[in-house]
Amino acid sequence: SQQGEEDPQALSIQEGENATMNCSYKTSINNLQWYRQNSGRGLVHLILIRSNEREKHSGRLRVTLDTSKKSSSLLITASRAADTASYFCATDKGSNYQLIWGAGTKLIIKP
Amino acid sequence: EPEVTQTPSHQVTQMGQEVILRCVPISNHLYFYWYRQILGQKVEFLVSFYNNEISEKSEIFDDQFSVERPDGSNFTLKIRSTKLEDSAMYFCASTAQTGELFFGEGSRLTVL
Numbered sequence: 001s002q003q004g005e006e007d008p009q010a011l012s013i014q015e016g017e018n019a020t021m022n023c024s025y026k027t028s029i030n031n032l033q034w035y036r037q038n039s040g041r042g043l044v045h046l047i048l049i050r051s052n053e054r055e056k057h058s059g060r061l062r063v064t065l066d067t068s069k070k071s072s073s074l075l076i077t078a079s080r081a082a083d084t085a086s087y088f089c090a091t092d093k094g095s096n097y098q099l100i101w102g103a104g105t106k107l108i109i110k111p
Numbered sequence: 112e113p114e115v116t117q118t119p120s121h122q123v124t125q126m127g128q129e130v131i132l133r134c135v136p137i138s139n140h141l142y143f144y145w146y147r148q149i150l151g152q153k154v155e156f157l158v159s160f161y162n163n164e165i166s167e168k169s170e171i172f173d174d175q176f177s178v179e180r181p182d183g184s185n186f187t188l189k190i191r192s193t194k195l196e197d198s199a200m201y202f203c204a205s206t207a208q209t210g211e212l213f214f215g216e217g218s219r220l221t222v223l
Binding site for chain 2: 030031033035041042043044045048088090092095096097098099100101102103104
């Protein structure tokens with residue numbers, strides 16, 4: 001089954017605004033992670049939230065997890081042009097740390 | 112900061128040729144992975160490797176694919192007879208059981 005579906009598929013905002021991306025998944029998870037990918041580059045880990053956590057912060061990033069709704073959100077506050085990238089959620093079912101990925105949200109920050 | 116390194120960054124090959132993609136995971140990590148990403152599409156799991164053997168593999172990872180850790184540092188992905196649809200970005204990743212995966216910059220494979 002499809003796991004980790006992000007929405008929106010694309011998001012374009014002005015620099016300084018907040019960006020919110022959502023992720024839904026279908027099966028139970030051990031943790032959920034968010035990664036960033038600049039165009040043509042590798043995947044960079046941003047934040048990991050465990051299934052028993054509801055909210056986590058890291059700098060300008062805030063992640064929430066609602067296991068009852070099987071959904072997560074990533075909020076980037078005070079966006080910068082350098083935040084322009086694709087953002088992926090990935091779920092870990094607890095099997096060899098294998099991740100299942102969503103299709104990603106392409107975020108464009110306009111200066 | 113330790114990082115996962117991958118070579119080559121880009122390889123162009125003819126259909127039917129064998130390709131070997133190389134990765135050097137972070138030295139104290141125990142779990143190793145290959146993922147691929149077809150241009151513009153989602154990241155797909157290929158295989159996980161632990162304790163010198165495959166721990167899990169996806170449907171994509173058929174008999175044409177193999178992995179090896181020949182010398183305790185390198186982790187290779189071999190595609191025996193490439194097909195056009197193997198064209199993708201291949202990512203190697205490793206983890207130290209924290210759950211956080213560290214990815215290399217990827218190897219872009221173009222099959223003509």
